[in-house]
Amino acid sequence: MEPTDTAGTEYFHRVVDCQWACPANTDVPQYIRLIAQGRFADAYLLNRESNVFPGILGRVCDRPCEPACRRGRVEAEPVAICRLKRVAADNRGDIEDRLPRAPEVRNGKRVALVGAGCASLTVANDLAPLGYECVVFEALDRPGGLMRTNIPAFRLPTSVLDDEIGYITRLGVDVRYSSPVQSLKALLDDGFDAVFVGSGAPKGKDLRLPGRDASDRIHIGIDWLGSIAFGHTKSVGARVLIIGVGNTAMDCCRSSLRLGAKDVKVIARKPRRFFKASEWELEDAEEERVEIVVNYSPKAFVMENGKLVGMQFEELEYEFQGDDIVGQKVLRDVFLPCDDVVLAIGQENAFPWIERDLGIGFDRHEVPVIDTVTFQSTRPGVFFGGDAAFGPKNIIWAVKHGHEAAISIHKHCQGMATTERLPRGVNLTTAKMGIHEWSYSNGYEPAERRIMPHVELTKRFKKLNIEVELGFSVEQIATEVERCLNCDIQTAFTPKLCIECDACIDICPVDCLTIAPNGDATEIDERLKTPRQNPTQPLYVSEPLPQTGRVMLKDENICVHCGLCAERCPTGAWDMQKSTVKIPYAAEESRAGEAQWQNSRKAG
Amino acid sequence: MTSIAKPKIVHSGLARNVLGLTVRDYEGGMSTLCAGCGHDSITASIVQACFELGVPPHGVAKMSGIGCSSKTPAYFLSASHGFNSVHGRMPSIATGASAANRDLYLLGVSGDGDSLSIGLGQFMHALRRNLDMLYIIENNGVYGLTKGQFSASADLGAKNKRGEENRQPPIDPVQMALALGGTFVARSFSGDKEQLVPLIKAGISHRGFALLDVVSPCVTFNDHEGSTKSYEHAREFNLRAIHTDFVPPEEEIMAAYDEGDVLPVELHDGSRLLLRKLANDYDIGNRGEAIEYLRTRHRAGEIVTGLLYIDESQPDLHGANSTIETPLNQVPYEQLCPGPESLAALQKRYR
Numbered sequence: 001m002e003p004t005d006t007a008g009t010e011y012f013h014r015v016v017d018c019q020w021a022c023p024a025n026t027d028v029p030q031y032i033r034l035i036a037q038g039r040f041a042d043a044y045l046l047n048r049e050s051n052v053f054p055g056i057l058g059r060v061c062d063r064p065c066e067p068a069c070r071r072g073r074v075e076a077e078p079v080a081i082c083r084l085k086r087v088a089a090d091n092r093g094d095i096e097d098r099l100p101r102a103p104e105v106r107n108g109k110r111v112a113l114v115g116a117g118c119a120s121l122t123v124a125n126d127l128a129p130l131g132y133e134c135v136v137f138e139a140l141d142r143p144g145g146l147m148r149t150n151i152p153a154f155r156l157p158t159s160v161l162d163d164e165i166g167y168i169t170r171l172g173v174d175v176r177y178s179s180p181v182q183s184l185k186a187l188l189d190d191g192f193d194a195v196f197v198g199s200g201a202p203k204g205k206d207l208r209l210p211g212r213d214a215s216d217r218i219h220i221g222i223d224w225l226g227s228i229a230f231g232h233t234k235s236v237g238a239r240v241l242i243i244g245v246g247n248t249a250m251d252c253c254r255s256s257l258r259l260g261a262k263d264v265k266v267i268a269r270k271p272r273r274f275f276k277a278s279e280w281e282l283e284d285a286e287e288e289r290v291e292i293v294v295n296y297s298p299k300a301f302v303m304e305n306g307k308l309v310g311m312q313f314e315e316l317e318y319e320f321q322g323d324d325i326v327g328q329k330v331l332r333d334v335f336l337p338c339d340d341v342v343l344a345i346g347q348e349n350a351f352p353w354i355e356r357d358l359g360i361g362f363d364r365h366e367v368p369v370i371d372t373v374t375f376q377s378t379r380p381g382v383f384f385g386g387d388a389a390f391g392p393k394n395i396i397w398a399v400k401h402g403h404e405a406a407i408s409i410h411k412h413c414q415g416m417a418t419t420e421r422l423p424r425g426v427n428l429t430t431a432k433m434g435i436h437e438w439s440y441s442n443g444y445e446p447a448e449r450r451i452m453p454h455v456e457l458t459k460r461f462k463k464l465n466i467e468v469e470l471g472f473s474v475e476q477i478a479t480e481v482e483r484c485l486n487c488d489i490q491t492a493f494t495p496k497l498c499i500e501c502d503a504c505i506d507i508c509p510v511d512c513l514t515i516a517p518n519g520d521a522t523e524i525d526e527r528l529k530t531p532r533q534n535p536t537q538p539l540y541v542s543e544p545l546p547q548t549g550r551v552m553l554k555d556e557n558i559c560v561h562c563g564l565c566a567e568r569c570p571t572g573a574w575d576m577q578k579s580t581v582k583i584p585y586a587a588e589e590s591r592a593g594e595a596q597w598q599n600s601r602k603a604g
Numbered sequence: 605m606t607s608i609a610k611p612k613i614v615h616s617g618l619a620r621n622v623l624g625l626t627v628r629d630y631e632g633g634m635s636t637l638c639a640g641c642g643h644d645s646i647t648a649s650i651v652q653a654c655f656e657l658g659v660p661p662h663g664v665a666k667m668s669g670i671g672c673s674s675k676t677p678a679y680f681l682s683a684s685h686g687f688n689s690v691h692g693r694m695p696s697i698a699t700g701a702s703a704a705n706r707d708l709y710l711l712g713v714s715g716d717g718d719s720l721s722i723g724l725g726q727f728m729h730a731l732r733r734n735l736d737m738l739y740i741i742e743n744n745g746v747y748g749l750t751k752g753q754f755s756a757s758a759d760l761g762a763k764n765k766r767g768e769e770n771r772q773p774p775i776d777p778v779q780m781a782l783a784l785g786g787t788f789v790a791r792s793f794s795g796d797k798e799q800l801v802p803l804i805k806a807g808i809s810h811r812g813f814a815l816l817d818v819v820s821p822c823v824t825f826n827d828h829e830g831s832t833k834s835y836e837h838a839r840e841f842n843l844r845a846i847h848t849d850f851v852p853p854e855e856e857i858m859a860a861y862d863e864g865d866v867l868p869v870e871l872h873d874g875s876r877l878l879l880r881k882l883a884n885d886y887d888i889g890n891r892g893e894a895i896e897y898l899r900t901r902h903r904a905g906e907i908v909t910g911l912l913y914i915d916e917s918q919p920d921l922h923g924a925n926s927t928i929e930t931p932l933n934q935v936p937y938e939q940l941c942p943g944p945e946s947l948a949a950l951q952k953r954y955r
């Protein structure tokens with residue numbers, strides 16, 4: 001095989017599994033290290049650079065980083081990355097004077113943002129400090145979008161939302177509440193230099209079955225949660241059926257319990273492994289004694305004397321081939337009595353306020369055509385992000401979209417090509433401090449993931465907004481930070497120094513190093529000391545070694561970054577090096593543009 | 605953070621042997637030798653070989669003398685017995701251990717100084733007695749522990765770190781073992797685990813004294829230009845004369861082989877060795893020829909490696925003395941030491 005090029009950015013970036021998996025590429029290991037050092041404010045600010053809402057995300061993020069986490073490949077459970085983010089947020093103290101500020105003199109460019117959800121707020125967060133005048137139009141009377149209207153307060157307290165949104169609005173962002181945009185054309189005519197559409201995917205899917213229109217006790221999940229958040233809905237019947245088993249369903253069933261329901265059932269069409277809800281949301285719901293019923297397909301709403309009395313279902317049996325369903329048959333009809341039904345079967349985009357003759361392309365599903373890199377629509381100057389761009393996702397994706405759209409808007413407003421963007425980079429500096437001394441905590445101790453303490457079941461239903469998760473104790477924090485394997489401290493190899501003494505091979509506690517003759521990919525796989533279990537993980541192949549011409553091989557999959565290879569290497573051929581992934585934001589683009597302009601002035 | 609011990613991580617890719625143990629169960633404490641020392645690779649090879657053989661760790665006694673090499677038993681098989689003897693005296697202690705418990709796997713680890721300088725007499729007698737043990741000499745040409753003086757295995761003309769030449773002829777334990785009637789005589793190189801691991805397995809399975817001389821570079825005091833025991837030198841001048849495949853008792857011999865090229869040897873425990881000639885001019889199984897071959901190749905500056913001679917037919921210490929099958933330490937005291945009357949009766953027979 002050809003020697004691996006680690007000098008490029010991708011190799012070492014991929015090794016940091018959590019950061020690679022995070023849509024916004026949060027520098028997880030570094031913030032965990034800062035928490036370990038008690039530097040909560042620094043950890044918070046580092047988080048904020050990439051994910052903007054650490055306190056919110058530290059509670060409700062979808063956490064794609066955790067299934068990717070290396071610890072989960074060495075032990076049963078990954079690092080509680082998300083919970084540690086909350087630790088940074090809860091203990092940060094007053095950090096406002098350390099945030100970027102908007103300049104006294106604006107740059108003369110005006111940007112309109114539709115919706116005050118997390119996507120638009122991220123764009124404003126990135127652009128306001130560069131001097132852009134950001135005007136946010138929000139249909140409702142408060143900011144936050146679904147984070148406020150749909151994520152229940154028992155998961156995400158309002159004060160956390162207010163704090164983190166306040167950091168952005170106080171940058172001099174002009175938020176106009178109760179101002180639904182009814183016509184994009186009108187907005188464009190207003191002379192904005194760019195428009196960002198962050199209006200979300202506001203339409204809950206309906207279930208058109210017999211009896212649907214005969215009762216007002218059949219609710220659309222996201223609308224119903226909204227009306228709870230705004231205090232319009234204050235109660236629900238004793239028996240509630242939730243149709244659907246995604247994350248919205250989990251919030252609906254748990255909200256029902258807090259509105260007085262006694263018997264709550266979540267109805268799923270398919271078996272558990274097909275559920276869309278995250279495992280932890282299911283666990284939290286089941287802890288609250290919500291019953292999850294599988295293999296029931298809704299057939300009709302049943303009315304008696306004009307009143308909803310229950311629903312009719314077909315119980316299904318599936319035929320599997322491996323993990324796939326290849327057939328189904330109806331076993332029997334079942335009736336479940338209820339007082340209310342909540343439909344939680346999905347959301348869609350809806351853009352009734354965008355005229356179809358503005359040059360903004362929509363596909364046949366009425367979804368706008370958006371560039372996946374620049375987030376620009378087919379009309380230059382109009383950008384989309386968050387759920388509005390590619391349908392419902394989650395907060396961290398919306399934030400990522402916001403950052404990228406902000407770069408594009410900046411480029412667009414400065415007359416530069418939106419497609420020419422700064423590349424990512426990786427900086428490396430040695431972590432060696434002296435003999436046997438490294439600048440990170442390299443010891444490996446087996447330790448199980450800490451479990452988040454919850455408010456007692458008997459207490460949590462008293463009010464709608466009692467936050468269930470209490471946060472980690474000091475002991476839990478101390479253990480959990482040490483579980484992080486420091487994936488950003490990379491093993492960097494210098495082939496010409498290696499004398500093939502095998503010290504590194506022998507010491508590696510997970511047998512991920514091999515010295516062997518080079519060969520093609522299959523031969524290399526056969527020669528590895530431990531068979532490769534995860535071919536998606538990077539494999540390092542060195543240049544030929546000086547003494548025998550063999551090559552050093554490293555399977556990154558379960559390296560625990562203990563540094564023992566570097567510790568035992570007599571020549572320093574292995575070194576542990578701290579990598580920092582440089583992700584450009586609008587601010588970096590602006591600084592780069594400034595430098596370029598200065599240079600061209602000097603040259604000209 | 606400061607240096608840490610090698611953590612015991614049982615990852616899902618770890619294989620298990622017949623005893624259900626992983627290779628981690630055969631490891632020991634963290635090495636305190638210089639990083640890059642050849643001895644550490646031999647440690648790793650011992651770990652690997654014992655794991656693959658499925659030797660029960662508690663059935664092994666690790667015997668050593670004094671020296672960096674003799675420190676290594678602390679770094680493997682932490683669940684085994686062990687004895688760290690006076691410099692050069694490990695063979696007598698091992699003889700005692702074997703006499704008391706013939707069921708033990710005796711694993712001796714020594715250095716060129718320990719065995720060929722101060723301990724030469726002890727070493728030769730253990731070999732002559734055909735004591736049932738694997739005896740590894742971790743051979744670096746110097747007294748590593750005392751900072752690099754030439755040992756008795758240093759080659760004529762080899763230079764030390766300060767450029768001074770060695771002026772005394774070397775003792776080659778392999779030639780000596782052949783001359784003294786050794787029943788298992790092998791050499792290898794710490795940087796060649798592919799060769800070393802099967803040789804360790806064969807040596808453990810052999811009944812009698814298995815001598816395994818392993819060139820094991822001392823990175824700190826003898827890995828420079830002009831040394832004949834450096835990594836570079838050992839790699840350049842390694843002459844692999846014989847290739848050894850170790851086939852455990854329960855396994856069938858799969859590969860077809862040509863009678864003329866391969867010599868199969870059955871060991872007493874049912875495992876088999878397939879010895880394949882790599883050097884055409886080498887005659888497997890001929891003691892005299894072997895010595896001659898070694899001398900010629902040594903004059904040419906080459907280091908001959910492989911299982912150079914084996915004879916399974918000779919009785920070991922216990923065989924020669926017709927001791928009982930039961931290890932003596934399991935024989936009840938009254939039977940072992942039947943009292944003054946029995947002694948008197950015995951003495952009477954000689955009057």
Ligand SMILES: Cc1cc2nc3c(=O)[nH]c(=O)nc-3n(C[C@H](O)[C@H](O)[C@H](O)COP(=O)(O)OP(=O)(O)OC[C@H]3O[C@@H](n4cnc5c(N)ncnc54)[C@H](O)[C@@H]3O)c2cc1C
Pocket residue numbers: 060061062114115116117118119120137138139140143144145146147150151179180181182198199200201202222225247248251353385386387388392393394395396398
């Ligand atoms: C019940 C539920 C629970 C969820 N739980 C989680 C979770 O735990 N973790 C997670 O990461 N994600 C969760 N999500 C998803 C997450 O809330 C969304 O992906 C995210 O909020 C999308 O952000 P956005 O900025 O794109 O849009 P939104 O948050 O939807 O914000 C859009 C804003 O635009 C406003 N608006 C819309 N149209 C107009 C208009 N024409 N003029 C002016 N304003 C307008 C809306 O009022 C709203 O304030 C959940 C979603 C739901 C429905």
Ligand SMILES: Cc1ncc(C[n+]2csc(CCOP(=O)(O)OP(=O)(O)O)c2C)c(N)n1
Pocket residue numbers: 670671672673674691714715716717718719722742744746747748749750755
């Ligand atoms: C009776 C006695 N004499 C001398 C010494 C000093 N001494 C300690 S180790 C050693 C040499 C060890 O050399 P070797 O066996 O080759 O081991 P290495 O360190 O090279 O592996 C000597 C002479 C001693 N410990 N005891």
Ligand code: SF4
Pocket residue numbers: 016017018019028029068069070071078079081483484485486487488
């Ligand atoms: S071990 Fe730490 S750095 Fe590695 S993936 Fe998990 S959280 Fe990230």
Ligand code: SF4
Pocket residue numbers: 491507508509510511512513558559560561562563564565566
């Ligand atoms: S840091 Fe080195 S020794 Fe430790 S697990 Fe990774 S490759 Fe192995």
Ligand code: SF4
Pocket residue numbers: 497498499500501502503504505565568569570571572573574640
């Ligand atoms: S420890 Fe260093 S010199 Fe020895 S084989 Fe490993 S990389 Fe090469």
Ligand SMILES: [Mg+2]
Pocket residue numbers: 671715716717742743744745746747748755
């Ligand atoms: Mg020595």
